[in-house]
Amino acid sequence: MKQRTFLVRQLFLLLLIVVVTVGFASPAIALTEEQRLVAEAWRLVDRAYVDDTFNHQNWWLVRQKALKQALPDHDSAYSAIQKMLAGLDDPFTRLLKPDQYRSLQTNTSGELTGVGLQISLDSETKVLKVIAPIAGSPADRAGVQPADAILNIDGVPTAGLSLDEAAERMRGPTSSRVVLTVQRMGSDLLNIEIVRDRIALNPVSFELRTADNQSAESPKIKIGYVRLAQFNANATTEVSRAITLLEKQGAEAYVLDLRSNPGGLLLSGIEIARLWMDEGTIVYTVNRQGIEGSFEATGQALTKDPLVVLVNQGTASASEILAGALKDNERATIIGERTFGKGLIQSLFDLSDGAGLAVTVAKYQTPDHIDINKQGIKPDLIVPLDPLAITQTGTQSDRQYEAAVEFLTTPSMVAGAA
Template identity: 50%
Template sequence: MVITKRGLIVSATAAALTAVTVTGAGLHLSQSQAFFQESPKELVDEVWQIINRSYVDATFNQVDWETVRQDYLTRPYTNKEEAYTAIQEMLEQLGDPYTRFMNPEEFKNMQIDTSGELTGVGIQISQDEETKQLIVISPIEDTPAFSMGIQARDAILKIDGQSTEGMDINEAVSLIRGPVGTEVTLTIERVLNEERGTKETQDYKIRRERIELHPVRYSYQESPMGGVGYVRLTNFNAIAAEEMSDAIKDLEGQNVSGYILDLRSNPGGLLHSSIEIARMWLDSGSIVSTVNRIGEMDRQSANGRALTNKPLVVLVDGGSASASEILSGALRDNERAVLVGTKTFGKGLVQSVRGLGDGSGLAVTIAKYLTPNGTDINHEGITPDVAIELTEDQQKLLRGDRTLIGSAQDPQYTKAMEVLRQEIATARARRIPAN
């Protein structure tokens, strides 16, 4: 997710599937840029100091951080590229794929990811903390990767024939991105049956495109219980809250009886966007809290300005991550919505993204976030109230024709309508006085 602060971007973006806060002097190069270029060792020490002050684990994942500093500050650095390499090596010792250094180009790309427009194939990736494999969090709807059939939790083994073993997220993103109209080949490993351990490997040649991310799609749908508002939210970018507000207001004007909010395959995005959207559905109650190595550092709550109080069902799956889990967790814990689908991805760490003096950037895991009931969903995910899996054939059908998502041919949507019908009936019964 991403928070904007003083012109900086803080991100829990799903590109790395993190919740992030950006701090520092800004995205423009500071007056210290020349100093860092002349003394790259100072940049190495600055990064060490930020980790020392802010990292979520006071033991630094059982690493002697003081010894690390002594090691890297006794080395000679003749240019900033050598400093960049040293910083990356230093951070790797933490064993945390989400605490990462970004060179100026990579930092700029991270900012683009949250702007509502990007160039690429339309996937957001993470790194498995145990296997270190690069994992697809989710393909973004209406993008080349989505159309080609890339799925959440696919492992990327190669990029244009280059093995991704030992490759960090930044390098992978740089290789996958490229000029509009060019192609990239991703070698994908997919688990077919987790219990049996069966897998398949396949190459996907994908054409890069300029992708405008309009995150909200909605419609008024007739049902036996009256009109239903179906709202699909595909990511939490800079315009998501505005588009969500417009959708709810339009559907309220059509006097719908209830809502289905579809967060399936939504990999996350800006933290402040998820909080704003939660407040559109919640009139009161806590939304999310963040806890650092000292204790609770922040708690966000509803502000009494909900746009609707009508029954709500939320659709989630294994591609619902980060900001999606904050929103669905807040709605479920406050008994505002019923969750339908499959268990969510399970990403509950918060990163702070800082602009450094030479235009590079640093993402640091500074905290974890908890749902209102205090649930830590990192690695665990959120289990829906009503579980319903899609078969492989059903998934292929929906991927092949996105117009079927949110239709009678979408089994999870059909189940959500059944649950919503019950919720609407219960709500109406409460309003009828007993004789």
């Protein structure tokens, strides 16, 4: 009996040794530098992407297929990553090659050299479209308008180009020229020549204006006009400065112009909402687990004066967060056109070779839990936007601006907006 027990133990130990040996007999195959880069990008999306079905794909199988490709150099690795991301069918989740990544970081830091266009890829038609030109930029001065479809860049068709490939073709040295062929609704094809230049760093312009008041108590009303072109790193400081100075000058009401503002930094939009709001939720964020986060006002509003926000089809992303917060909290009246409808939040991740990855990590909802993605924000008062030269924006030739002034100078409307 003891001998049998001893033999059983020997067989068990032998079996255990065989199992352990087999388990370690095939060491992991070392990945090349290019394969590691692909795996790194895959892992970032795997951990952070908002849709845990990855557009109904087996995401692990996507990784395996990508790593089986021949990847002799960095360009082939970039192509493999782009192909991998294309399966998500999300134009906002994208690879940024090192030069593109540096350019984007420069843009959000408050500096930009180029034509000054915010573009998008229509998810249904795959047509490259203008969200908005940056106010005062070369594209703006040349007459590019929101919703223009860009068909060619210097004669090269945009069909099949990614957002970053199109942007790369529009970049170039200061004073160099680029010709965009655009299709505008109701118009023939237009060839627009743009001279590239450095874009103004300050996204805010403001002015105290006086308007005739319909109230018998005061014949005039002082209106602070604040135009915000982009949510970059300078935006919060500059808007705060504008409100503070306008308050000292006796502003009694405000027009915040977010037209053709393509967005930018999410936190910048939240911080600027806090400049106008004493209390209330600014925005809800929803991650892939369905967990809600929220950002709240902090009780430090710089003014409680009546406020009108101007929006159009080029008002997008962080601009929509700000407009939605002010609307749902009844802090402002929204006038203009339905906004662009981008309700997705991206985070930027560094890759080890200096490239970057923009990944959609969450969706946002307005304080009333409205998901505006692809829907936009509907204004309280719809006023179409007429074609305007940049010098006419915010003047008597600007029908939307005049509607805002009329609203603010009507006693009953002012009372309702306060």
